[in-house]
Each structure stands twice: as C-alpha cells, then as structure tokens.
Amino acid sequence: MNETRPNRTLDVIDQSTMLHPVSSIAELKTNGPxxxxxxxxxxxxxxxxxxxxxxxxxxxxxxxGYGREEVVKAGADALKTLSYQHHFANSAAEDTVRVSDRLIQLFHEQAGATHLNRVFYGSSGSDANDTAYKLVRYYNNLRGKPEKKKIISRIGAYHGLTAASTSLTGIDAYHKMFDLPLPDVLHTSCPHYFRYAKPGESEAEFSDRMVADLASLIEREGADTIAAFIAEPVMGTGGVFLPPVGYFDNVQKLLDKHDILLIADEVISGFGRLGHWFATGAFNLKPDIVSLAKGLTSAYFPMSASVISDRVYDVLAAASPETGAFMHGFTYSGHPVGSAIALANIDVIEKEDxxxxxxxxxxxxxxxxxxxxxxxxxxxxxxxxxxxxxxxxxxxxxxxxxxxxxxxxxxxxxxxxxxxxxxxxxxxxxxxxxxxxxxxxxxxxxxxxxxxxxxxxxxxxxxxxxxxxx
Ligand SMILES: Cc1ncc(COP(=O)(O)O)c(C=O)c1O
The missing domain is CATH 3.90.1150.10 (Aspartate Aminotransferase, domain 1)
Incomplete structure (x- = not known):
C-alpha cells in the first residue's frame, strides 16, 4: 500500500521525516518544502x-527534456529483460558493452580524442571524480612513483560531495564542518576574468597570470608530488566561468612538461550542453580521464562514466598479471537499465540534433x-x-x-x-x-x-x- 499516515499533509511529513541535500534545516522549518x-x-x-x-x-x-517516451520505454523494457547485472569478475550486461562502444566512438568522432578507449561506470558525478582520484594514485603507484599523488583543483570548482570529490570542490561552504579537504588536494586560482582580473588587466594577461599561479604552485609543491590537475572546462556551480583566452592550451603544456595528468570534469559539459558533444573537443583538450554523468542519461537513471586514456589504461593492463584484480567498483557500475537508457538518450540527442x-x-x-x-x-x-x-x-x-x-x-x-x-x-x-x-x-x-x-x-x-x- 502506498499510503502515508492519515491527517498529515506531504509538506508536514517532509519536514518531519527528511534531511534534504544542500538545504537549510532552519529554512525548511520556516518555509516548508x-x-x-x-x-x-x-x-x-x-x-x-x-x-x-x-x-x-x-x-x-x-x-x-522531461517525459521522453522513447527513453522511458527503453528503461521499462530493460527492467523487464535484465533488471540487474553486475560487472565484477569480468561479467557484463550487453547494453553496457554497447554504450561503452558508443561513448568511445563519440569521443573519437565528435571530440577528436582517439586516445580515450576505456570506460568505467558509476552512479554519480561525485563517484566518477572519486574514481579519478583513486585511479591517478593507482597509476602512479604502478609506475613506481608513490610520492606523486597530489591533485590540483581550482578555487570555485565544483566536483561533487563525496569525501574525495568534496575535497576537489573548491568552495569553502562545502568543506567547513566536514574537516575537508583531504590532505593531498590543493586549489589554485579561479580563472574568472570578470571578477578576479586586476584593474586594466587584459583577458590574455589575466589568463597568463592564472597559468603562472598554477606553475608556481607546482614548483612550490614539487612536480614529483603532483599526480593530476582537475578542471571543469566551463566552471558551472562556481558561477558559469568560461576559460579565459589561451588558458587550456597553456595549462595543457604545463601539465605535459611536468608529467601531470589532466582530469576533465565533463559532468555538466558532456552531451551537448555547450553546443559541442564534449568540451574536450570544443577546447581541444587531451584529458587522461573524463568524468561524465548528468547528460549521459539525462537523469532518467543515476549513472556516471569515467572515460580513460590509453596512457593510464596501458599501465594498468601491463601490471595486471602481477597486481591481480583492479579492486575498485560499485554494485551499480554499468547498470543494465542505466545503459539502455543511456543508449536511448544518445539516440534522441543524435536524431533531434x-x-x-x-x-x-x-x-x-x-x-x-x-x-x-x-x-x-x-x-x-x-x-x-x-x-x-x-x-x-x-x-x-x-x-x-x-x-x-x-x-x-x-x-x-x-x-x-x-x-x-x-x-x-x-x-x-x-x-x-x-x-x-x-x-x-x-x-x-x-x-x-x-x-x-x-x-x-x-x-x-x-x-x-x-x-x-x-
Ligand atoms: C562539474 C560537476 N562535477 C561533479 C558533480 C557531482 O555530480 P553528482 O551530484 O551526480 O554527484 C557535479 C554536480 O553538479 C558537477 O556539476
């Protein structure tokens, strides 16, 4: 029976039963949900x-958009056919294999990123960034560089709210009271020209200063201790900050010089939001890991993906006979219903241009x-x-x-x-x-x-x- 306890309205029940994410309890008490x-x-x-x-x-x-029949039907059919299949121990659901192939094809054809060839799945943007956080450590441990594990993010960045991804997030309000960020996460300057440019500074000068700040942080910490730099190509939750002119070209050069991986957080920008399939293509990025979620299923199912470069994957694959299983994954990694929905969602994006x-x-x-x-x-x-x-x-x-x-x-x-x-x-x-x-x-x-x-x-x-x- 789907009945709530009698004589109480849903807003009263909400106030007495729920702890809302990223919400004020005091405001809930005053205004209700x-x-x-x-x-x-x-x-x-x-x-x-x-x-x-x-x-x-x-x-x-x-x-x-909401209420898309073709996406709903794909999900309903998948629930009837194979409501669940895990991907541990090299098992797989057929649709998950299909969606992996589709994603890789999209990155090759629509973003020119032919170096991205493997996909790992999760359920949220936050867990995709946690996967990235763990993967860069794994990669450098395998390369015999266990001291190379710090990750640089940016002030104003939003990368999610699990413990590691909160740390990557660069907004104090999410850190305080939770004793975060974790050690080994650093934040460099926020490249938002409108607010943070100095008087008279041109956009190009500002961009150079932002990259110089990153360079001095790397130098201060020692490049041998820095594993990765993570960035939303267009910063969303911070306030829709577009990268200043030349920024990513110069960041990419700096990272390459110091053997630092690039994690592109495309949780918002992926799947057309910027008028490009992926920001990786739009800004000519060469990421080692791309985090995807949101537009992957248009939120008809909680699903995320980490798209991984050959550079990272090859190290894992070479070490595999000795290291044994890759000991990371979730119950819902590659969920077959999410995969069917992702396929139908990508169909809609393509068919309707x-x-x-x-x-x-x-x-x-x-x-x-x-x-x-x-x-x-x-x-x-x-x-x-x-x-x-x-x-x-x-x-x-x-x-x-x-x-x-x-x-x-x-x-x-x-x-x-x-x-x-x-x-x-x-x-x-x-x-x-x-x-x-x-x-x-x-x-x-x-x-x-x-x-x-x-x-x-x-x-x-x-x-x-x-x-x-x-
Ligand atoms: C750029 C970016 N990364 C990661 C996340 C976290 O995603 P989720 O809320 O699905 O964990 C978000 C959520 O808004 C985001 O905007």
Missing part, C-alpha cells in the same frame, strides 16, 4: 498546479537575458556558452563592485522568479543565477522564461535596493 508533481519537456508543475519553465534542467542534467540546437539557441538565450537585465543596476555580467548562461550581480554596475559578504541578491531574485513561474538556479559561490535549460527548449519557451525572469528582477528591485543601496 517546495513539492513538485510532474514535468514535461521544459515545464515543471509544482504541487499547487503552478507551471514553471525549468531553466536549470534540474541540476544541469535533463538534457533531452540537440547539440546543434544548443549551439543555435544558446546565443539566443544569452542575448535575451542581456536585454532583460540591461536596465538593472545590479547585474554586472551576463555570459555563457551554448545553453549554459550566468547572470552575475554586483553592488554597483559602474565599478562592478562586489556585493558585500553575506548578501545574496541572486537568491532574492530566484525567490521572485519562482513566484513568476521560472526556475533559474541560485549558485553557492558568487552571486550568480544560472540558466541551463533542457537542450530541447523552444524559442517561445526561452522567450516566456526570460520575460518571467525580467519581471522577477523588477519585483525584486525594492529588496535589492535595500540590500545593496539604491
């Missing part, structure tokens, strides 16, 4: 029946947001790539002065946006609202979502004036 009932395409319906344009695609993940659609509709969304925010004195920057756009707040548009510590104008605007029926995200590092709708979003849905956001900005104005000064 926001419950959702259904979704279709880019539109979510809450439990009062009100509709919202989902400008976040959930957490940057529902790339093919969603990568090209993101490339076309991204600039349209960007321009619409620039227009809608132009007259607001607290919006300092609107930027993006593909269907990934950030709106950053300042306390003074003339000087782009930072909003004072503790103010969160983007959260106020988000609250009004919800009331207008549009859901941008309010990010946790800088005051940024992000927009990353399903790649299937139509132009009229973009228009509707952006005009609702424009109204929200208007409605928030008195509170923003009070917070930031008129």
């Amino acid at each position: 926001t419950l959702y009932r259904s979704a279709n395409g880019s539109i979510l319906q809450d439990s009062t029946g009100r509709e919202h344009v989902d400008m976040g695609a959930g957490l940057w993940c529902v790339n093919v 969603l990568v090209a659609r993101a490339a076309e509709n991204g600039p349209y969304l960007l321009e619409a947001l620039k227009d809608a925010t132009q007259s607001c004195p607290y919006v300092g920057d609107v930027r993006g790539m593909g269907l990934m756009v950030g709106v950053e707040y300042v306390s003074d548009k003339e000087t782009n002065a930072e909003c004072p510590q503790g103010t969160a104008p983007h959260k106020i605007v988000s609250k009004h946006a919800f009331l207008e029926g549009v859901l941008p995200r309010a990010l946790p590092f800088l005051p940024v609202n992000s927009f990353s709708p399903p790649l299937t979003i139509t132009r009229s849905e973009i228009d509707e979502g952006v005009s609702r956001f424009g109204r929200a900005l208007q409605n928030a104005r008195p509170e923003l004036e009070q917070l930031l000064g008129a």
Whole structure:
C-alpha cells in the first residue's frame, strides 16, 4: 500500500521525516518544502498546479527534456529483460558493452580524442571524480612513483560531495564542518576574468597570470608530488566561468612538461550542453580521464562514466598479471537499465540534433537575458556558452563592485522568479543565477522564461535596493 499516515499533509511529513541535500534545516522549518508533481519537456508543475519553465534542467542534467517516451520505454523494457547485472569478475550486461562502444566512438568522432578507449561506470558525478582520484594514485603507484599523488583543483570548482570529490570542490561552504579537504588536494586560482582580473588587466594577461599561479604552485609543491590537475572546462556551480583566452592550451603544456595528468570534469559539459558533444573537443583538450554523468542519461537513471586514456589504461593492463584484480567498483557500475537508457538518450540527442540546437539557441538565450537585465543596476555580467548562461550581480554596475559578504541578491531574485513561474538556479559561490535549460527548449519557451525572469528582477528591485543601496 502506498499510503502515508492519515491527517498529515506531504509538506508536514517532509519536514518531519527528511534531511534534504544542500538545504537549510532552519529554512525548511520556516518555509516548508517546495513539492513538485510532474514535468514535461521544459515545464515543471509544482504541487499547487503552478507551471514553471525549468531553466536549470534540474541540476544541469535533463538534457533531452522531461517525459521522453522513447527513453522511458527503453528503461521499462530493460527492467523487464535484465533488471540487474553486475560487472565484477569480468561479467557484463550487453547494453553496457554497447554504450561503452558508443561513448568511445563519440569521443573519437565528435571530440577528436582517439586516445580515450576505456570506460568505467558509476552512479554519480561525485563517484566518477572519486574514481579519478583513486585511479591517478593507482597509476602512479604502478609506475613506481608513490610520492606523486597530489591533485590540483581550482578555487570555485565544483566536483561533487563525496569525501574525495568534496575535497576537489573548491568552495569553502562545502568543506567547513566536514574537516575537508583531504590532505593531498590543493586549489589554485579561479580563472574568472570578470571578477578576479586586476584593474586594466587584459583577458590574455589575466589568463597568463592564472597559468603562472598554477606553475608556481607546482614548483612550490614539487612536480614529483603532483599526480593530476582537475578542471571543469566551463566552471558551472562556481558561477558559469568560461576559460579565459589561451588558458587550456597553456595549462595543457604545463601539465605535459611536468608529467601531470589532466582530469576533465565533463559532468555538466558532456552531451551537448555547450553546443559541442564534449568540451574536450570544443577546447581541444587531451584529458587522461573524463568524468561524465548528468547528460549521459539525462537523469532518467543515476549513472556516471569515467572515460580513460590509453596512457593510464596501458599501465594498468601491463601490471595486471602481477597486481591481480583492479579492486575498485560499485554494485551499480554499468547498470543494465542505466545503459539502455543511456543508449536511448544518445539516440534522441543524435536524431533531434540537440547539440546543434544548443549551439543555435544558446546565443539566443544569452542575448535575451542581456536585454532583460540591461536596465538593472545590479547585474554586472551576463555570459555563457551554448545553453549554459550566468547572470552575475554586483553592488554597483559602474565599478562592478562586489556585493558585500553575506548578501545574496541572486537568491532574492530566484525567490521572485519562482513566484513568476521560472526556475533559474541560485549558485553557492558568487552571486550568480544560472540558466541551463533542457537542450530541447523552444524559442517561445526561452522567450516566456526570460520575460518571467525580467519581471522577477523588477519585483525584486525594492529588496535589492535595500540590500545593496539604491
Ligand atoms: C562539474 C560537476 N562535477 C561533479 C558533480 C557531482 O555530480 P553528482 O551530484 O551526480 O554527484 C557535479 C554536480 O553538479 C558537477 O556539476
């Protein structure tokens, strides 16, 4: 029986039974939860029946939109045929083998990354980055370099919230109270030109300074102690930060010089979000490990993948007769239902040309947001790539002065946006609202979502004036 205890509403039950991820317990007690009932395409319906344009695609993940019959059917069929199969002891589900081949083919053909030839599966972006964290250690231990195990990430990065991936994440709010980051994880400067450039510094000069910071960190620690550098090609949760000009070319050269692996966290950027199949192709990266999740199944099933280079895999394979089994993996690694869903999801992306659609509709969304925010004195920057756009707040548009510590104008605007029926995200590092709708979003849905956001900005104005000064 699917019945809750009588005489209590779901919001009361929620408050008395749930610990929500990345949420304030105090706020839950005051405001209660926001419950959702259904979704279709880019539109979510809450439990009062009100509709919202989902400008976040959930957490940057529902790339093919909600309610896709072909994806649902693939999952339902897989549940009937082979509801579970593990991949331990060299077992495999047929669809998992198929999806591996498909991923490798996509990386070769769509990203020019012919050096990526093996796939390891998990269930979340966080565990994919934990796999990367462990794999680079394994690799260097096998190479007789056990001291080469530190990983460099960046301030403002988001790589997940398991113990290792929280450590890789470069946002203090996720570290404090958990005694993280773990030792051996370091963070270098955040390459966000709009906020962190010095007065008069050009983008190229800023980019060079960011790479120089990385170089001096490597030198300070000793290259012999650094195993890998991890990066989101476009930083998402930090605030939609695009790499400054020349950044990755120079980072790649530096890493190559010091025998340091590159882990590309494509958990958001993979599967079309940036108007390219993968950021690896878009930025001409040569990663040794690529973390994928979210768009792999458009969140119809929790599934992640780590795509591994020959350079790393060959070391594992050569040592295998002596080391024995690769002692890493999860109950749900390569789940057959997730694999069937991934195949159907990739079919939809291909058939509907969603990568090209993101490339076309991204600039349209960007321009619409620039227009809608132009007259607001607290919006300092609107930027993006593909269907990934950030709106950053300042306390003074003339000087782009930072909003004072503790103010969160983007959260106020988000609250009004919800009331207008549009859901941008309010990010946790800088005051940024992000927009990353399903790649299937139509132009009229973009228009509707952006005009609702424009109204929200208007409605928030008195509170923003009070917070930031008129
Ligand atoms: C770039 C990036 N990496 C990793 C993760 C963690 O993924 P998950 O929440 O599935 O563990 C996220 C989640 O937002 C992400 O944006």
